[in-house]
Amino acid sequence: MTAEALRPLERLLHEQDEAQLTPEEYKAVFRRHAAGVAVVALRDGERPVGFTATSVISVSAAPPILAFSLAATSSSWPAISRAETLAISLLTSNQGDISARFATSGIDRFADGGWRALDTGEPVIEDAGAWVRGRILQRLPVGDSYLVTIRALEHGTSESAGPLVYLDRNYHPVGDYEI
Template sequence: MAVTPLDADSFRTLLRRQAATVTVVTAPGSPPVGFTATSFTSVSLRPPLVSFCLDRGSSSWPTVERAGHVAVHLLGEEQHEVARTFATSGIDRFAAHRGWRWGPYGVPLLDSPVAWLVCRVTQRVAAGDHAIVLAEPVQGQHAGGGAPLIYHMGRYASLTSPPEEQAAA
């Protein structure tokens, strides 16, 4: 049996079946940048390390490539619009979303996420058309027991309202 490599569309269709938490990563700059990411994960407890991935062709990459610190915001189930705003290209995301303030190290902090982490970037690893960014959390806060926003099958959902089954595109 011959095995054929997956093309990008088939790969994307398969991975849509993996549920992921939705985060917004922000970085200081003039102007600051922010983007929606579902690739956030914890990497290590000793030392504490997290990672996220970013397309090196994205408008946010030049700022993240130079940033010493970033903030990762774990969005709550009611924050669909925040996720959409920071996923929209070609707009000033911070003008469109006014609920933010300057935080430690000049990193923009969004209002009302389930939790946020300010992280020191420790490494950037090229991986295909993306970069894996490794970062050490240096500060953080959580808002209590809020349910996370989930991304599954191309839709935002929550743990209390799973996404409806959709046909693969």
């Protein structure tokens, strides 16, 4: 998208003449919205980089496009801004500890294992319900975040536990689940 095409969106975001939610009000709303939990991971040179995301969405099946958002202030943003490809692992109900580790700042999120590198180098979480390796198509600045779109290139699935869901600052398994 060109800078010219973004101007109307920027104007809408920054030149509001109507009341809008405060950040606290907005967060309170989305604490009531259950979201699947994923780990987004990539190689930045020789170093693996990864973070927990609850904003992964399916955008299109043909072509296969998915997206996630990431705060511009995230410690992972510089690596995402340079990356060509990445992997997204969709976590299962018994992987809350992995999600918490990849959501923790200031630690080596990969030190405790539980992941493997694909032949192409991107890290995926072992025993994830599914993973997708993709090529980054766009990094669209929106508010104080970036919307990152990815074309799915490869995938893997597992018949392990059901999905992990995040709701009101806590992890929750999804009842009895069969594939």
